[in-house]
Amino acid sequence: MDDLNYDEFGNYIGPELASSSEDESDAGPAPQPAARSGGDSDGDSADEANKEDEEPDGGEAEDGRLIAMTRRLEVSQTQIVLHEDKQYYPEAEDVFGPDVEVLVQEEDAQPLTEPIVAPVKTRKFQVAEEDDLPDTSYAKEFLVDLLGYPEMVRNIAVAGHLHHGKTALVDVLVAATHAWPEWDQAAPVATPTAKMQRPNQKAFGYTDVLQLERQRGVSLKAMPVSLVAHNTRGKSYALNIMDTPGHVNFVDEVVASMRMADGLVLVVDAVEGVMAGTERAVRAAVRDGLSIALVVNKVDRLIIELKLPPADAYYKLKLTIEEVNAAIADCPGGKERARLSPELGNVCFASAAFGWCFSLESFARRYVDTWGMSVQPRELARRLWGDVYYHPERRTFMRKRAEGARDARRSFVHFVLEPLYKIFAQVVGEDEPALRAVLEPLGIKLRKADYALDARSLLRRVLCHFFGPPTGFVDMCAAHVQSPLDAAPAATERLYTGQMDTAAAVAMRGCDADGPLVVAVAKQYPSPDASQFYVLGRILSGHIAAGQSVRVLGEGFAPGDDEDVALATVSGAWIYCSRYRIPVSGLGAGGWVLLGGVDGSIGKTATIVGTDIPEAELAIVRPLQLPSESVVKIAVEPVVPTELPKMLSGLRKIGKSYPLAQTRVEESGEHIILGTGELYLDCIMHDLRCIYAEIEIKIADPVVAFRETVSETSSVMVYGNSPNGKNRLTIIAEPLERGIAEDIDAGSVQLSWPARQVGQFFEANYGWDVLAGRSIWAFGPGESGPNILSDETLPGETDKARLRSVRDSIQQGFQWAAREGPLCDEPMRSTRFRILGASLAEAAIHRGGGQIIPAARRVCYSSFLTAEPRLMEPVNFVEIQAPAACVSAVYTVLGRRRGHVTHDAPKAGSPMYMIKALVPAIDASGLETDLRTYTHGQAFCQHYFDHWQTVPGDPLDTSVALQPLEPSSGQQLARDFVLKTRRRKGLSDDISIDKFIDDPALRDIVRDYQQQA
Ligand SMILES: Nc1nc2c(ncn2[C@@H]2O[C@H](COP(=O)(O)OP(=O)(O)O)[C@@H](O)[C@H]2O)c(=O)[nH]1
């Protein structure tokens, strides 16, 4: 090469090279001469390849290609590779293969404490599941097999008031069938093994698995247990039991459990009797058509605490049972219910803390077995309750206490209570030898060590031996709770929204395991790492297996609208027993199943159906009908703003886990959680902070939801024009009669009925004109909101056909207005909007949704504001139990919170007073603590949302001056609530009607009118 061809900087300055531009782009940084020849040959070879296609006999072409390849090889060997392009080490991909993800990270970009590959995290929010399945008195295969026979299965929800002993009752059943070290000597079927030793676990509360439940000593979530238990005749039944929380805030869990069950086992404290929680459970069961059986628990309290003589204890027990009967009869449709009475077999007596539960029949069998009597236990049992007396000398039963037989005693007292009292007295009072002598004839043998126990534990041991396993309870469930097979027809009618003649509906009515698959999902439980949920469902028909593909229909599913449908594969199926899960390959209709891998699209409840059901026949199981409303709300916000996505995903999980929790975003951007009460929200915040989001979260003070309503008919006929001025709607607002809103809420009247039926409902119940009932267009907000829109235009004045063409748009405008009222953006309630006139544009294009929807909304607002608008607030029902000495203190506390007492009387047969009161929810926060403080912890209260009540005062009254930091009272309250709510939501203080009326003349009329008023 010639040096003259290059300048002093090494740039080429020689004669022009042929086709250099083409070469440079092809050959890259290779030295020029080589590049040239390479480039040429590249071009040639391409040409040649083209040629080759055309002429197949190309020996020359082949040669040419060979030459080109050898040249290229030479090039790559002689090529100079720059320093930075040299490869000294293999790439990670070459070493580990393409399947391995390789991350290269700066070592100090991540703190030392943080592992590069984080381990899978299990969060400690519940008692660890057992590693192995615990030993049970039956083989697990037997349980699974038995679940395949629906007539041998009972699905039960155990419910009642707080602390009446539901969890303890379930413990009795678990203890009778499971190996449990603390109870090993006491439990009749105990096979303790070394691995079952769980030293730091408390003996009680098998179904209270959450850490929070154990810390607070109260059940918060409904938990299922499935087990096999036998009745007095030794016949085995598979029981699916749901232990529900008793706190009134968690009524949603009770309702969800009842969805799964066919019968309610009501647990009532023998001393406290019927309380708020009991009433609510009964009401929900009667509404859902569940059979009811009763367990009168804590019978020991009558003996140990109240020290009632046996004859009085009988009256107290009878009173408690009658109270429950009265509570059932009080419910709508409760009068036709079967009475509860021990001789009918639907009442059991229990002392769950002492490990026993008996029915009259199981007690009678104890007599028959011990004394070898020749009577049938059932016959004896029939004579053990009511006004039946036993004459010890004549050894006969009598209906009346005969003359001269003064010592004849009531049979229940003689045969049941007196022996029970005797055992209590002997165990507590006698020393070891004397006690041995008493227990021997009863066939009770205790170990030496047992006699050294304290009185309570010894009593428990003795009583557990005396009563044995709770066979009476199983008798009761078998006889008085319908099997899934018997309950299926009525349950299908009640729950299924689809046609009753489809293959799926027919299979559900027959509880047919061979039919199409339908599973009603009512509850979701988080996995140990809280990353996903398992869903618990009841198999209504068909057979579900792990690995099966299914369709998951959400609550929003409607036929013909495939919005809320997802396909999923069942990753696992289990029988759920609170502390362990029995994996199963599949389960058939009638039982409960826990499923994995299908929760992705589920909000609260869902229906899982097989993929073989034709799309046209798909339908869902009705969403839960919750008896309460979530009225307490808190605003939440992450402390570190960037953690918002974490909080949002946490909120989604909260929605899954709490049936009544609602989360939403206000217009101001605040995230709001709505719940039923303080404990409910407290648990939600705990779960959000510690389980689902794991971040610091700020919360604002709790406030309540409001409703907006009207108190008069609109003072003027207001009208509104559409934005293009071609349409005009005239609507007036007026209050609905008392009771209609509640009826709509409860579903007593539905717009899905034929118009004639709706008309008859309003005519019969509220004296409406038949036509008025039939002209109802919509309820709102939503399908069953407590407001009504009706079309009352006259055919002579309004073009009805044209009006009908815009019906959808007007309805949407109404729905929008009803969802966000003009006072403070809260939903409306108990308001009726009557369309009195409409002049609509001729051309359809001028009366589209864009014109009509906003117009309808504005007219709804203006008619609402001219009809004396009022604010409504939620009012809580409060039930307080306190000793007589504390009653005046209770009154003081209630008085300071705008409360008023509706009932105040001593509780029969107990030293307590029962006070019932109504307190506005906004003033009820902190009530419990306040009461405890004032009564030195002796008063106990529960409160829950009861109804909506109008707040005194005019919310539009601008003459009210709000003083900062000073509570408003009396007539200023409504204004105070409205303004504070508006400020919180980022709205202006001005609620003037001018915004909603276009016509200046009309505006003046309205303003004049309002000033006069
Ligand atoms: N005296 C007595 N106490 C009981 C009995 N059953 C349960 N308890 C106690 O009542 C409290 C509440 O019981 P628990 O089963 O958690 O009530 P739940 O809220 O209905 O589940 C616990 O402290 C139990 O020890 C009983 O039969 N007699």
Ligand SMILES: [Mg+2]
């Ligand atoms: Mg409990």
